[in-house]
Every structure is written in C-alpha cells, then in structure tokens.
Amino acid sequence: MLAKTVLLFFSKTSSLSNFRNLRGVIDAWQDRRIQPGEEWFKAIKQALNDCDMALLLVSSDFIASRFINDEELPDLLKRREKEGMIIIPIIVRDCLWQSEPVLKDMQALPTDGKAVITFSEATGDRDKIWMEIAQAIEKRAREKAGK
Numbered sequence: 033m034l035a036k037t038v039l040l041f042f043s044k045t046s047s048l049s050n051f052r053n054l055r056g057v058i059d060a061w062q063d064r065r066i067q068p069g070e071e072w073f074k075a076i077k078q079a080l081n082d083c084d085m086a087l088l089l090v091s092s093d094f095i096a097s098r099f100i101n102d103e104e105l106p107d108l109l110k111r112r113e114k115e116g117m118i119i120i121p122i123i124v125r126d127c128l129w130q131s132e133p134v135l136k137d138m139q140a141l142p143t144d145g146k147a148v149i150t151f152s153e154a155t156g157d158r159d160k161i162w163m164e165i166a167q168a169i170e171k172r173a174r175e176k177a178g179k
Contacts, residue, residue, distance in 0.1 A: 073103075080107045084176055085118040087169065090140070091125035095132060105134055118172055122165060123147045141165045 061083060066075045080086075086108050094100060111117040121129065121140040126147045129135045142148060142161050151157040 076104070077107070080104060080111075083117075085120065085169075085173060088119060088121040088135070090121050090123050090127065090129050090135065092127040094124075095127055095129065109134065118176060120169060120172065125149045141168055 061079045063072070063076065065079075066072050088094065088105075108117065108119055112119050119138065121135050121138050123129055123140050123142065123145050124147060126149070129140070130145065142151075142165060148158065148161055148165075151161045153159075
C-alpha cells in the first residue's frame with residue numbers, strides 16, 4: 033500500500049511561496065493551480081476542504097486581508113478544532129501577529145516568531161531559515177502521513 037501524500041494549503045496574499053512537493057510527502061496546493069475559466073472561490077473552498085495541513089504566510093497584508101479573515105481562516109480553524117488539522121503560521125514579514133487572537137497562541141515558524149525577512153540574504157541566513165522551515169513542515173507532514 034502506498035503511503036499517503038499530505039495536501040498542503042497555502043493561505044497568503046502574494047506570491048511568496050515557491051514550495052514544491054517534498055520527496056512525495058507534500059502536495060502543495062496554492063491558488064496558482066486554479067485554471068483559466070475555473071471559479072476561483074469554489075476552487076479555494078474545495079482546497080480548504082481537501083487539505084490535510086495549512087500554512088499561513090503571515091504579514092501585515094495577511095492580517096489585513098478580508099478574504100483570508102472571512103473565508104479561509106474560519107474554515108481552517110473549524111477543521112483544526114474538529115479534525116485536529118495542522119495549521120502552521122510562518123511569519124514572513126514583521127507585523128503584529130502576536131496581537132491577533134487567531135495567531136497568538138499558535139507555535140509559529142521561524143522559531144521565536146522572528147520574521148523571515150529579517151534574516152540576511154547576503155550571509156545566506158534567509159536561505160538557511162527557509163530550509164529549517166521546510167524541514168519542520170516536512171517532519172509534520174511525515175507524521176500526518178504516517179511515513
């Protein structure tokens with residue numbers, strides 16, 4: 033029997049994610065999968081219902097997004113409560129995420145909730161932190177998939 037692939041949903045407000053499938057463990061869904069002519073709202077709602085994990089790419093734009101707050105987060109949080117769905121906030125840019133009722137109690141990445149953008153590109157620290165984030169996500173996905 034083949035092991036399950038974990039479907040990962042990205043909640044974001046810009047094209048910050050270039051995640052690819054991680055060694056057959058993660059199938060990363062993002063809105064770029066929506067085909068021309070497809071109803072985007074239905075496609076996003078279907079992905080919210082089908083996903084096994086969700087990544088929240090947190091920035092001030094994410095926090096301010098009416099669509100994310102009114103359409104995506106409520107569905108994800110219901111699934112988290114009812115089904116134990118894994119939701120992982122990733123702090124991409126500095127913002128007041130710890131003041132947000134939905135986010136403040138979740139363990140965020142990077143460790144200590146320091147924004148990814150604050151790590152230096154010049155020294156390679158930003159690449160290193162993205163690698164650490166990917167490793168943490170892969171670990172959780174493997175646990176979820178039973179691999």
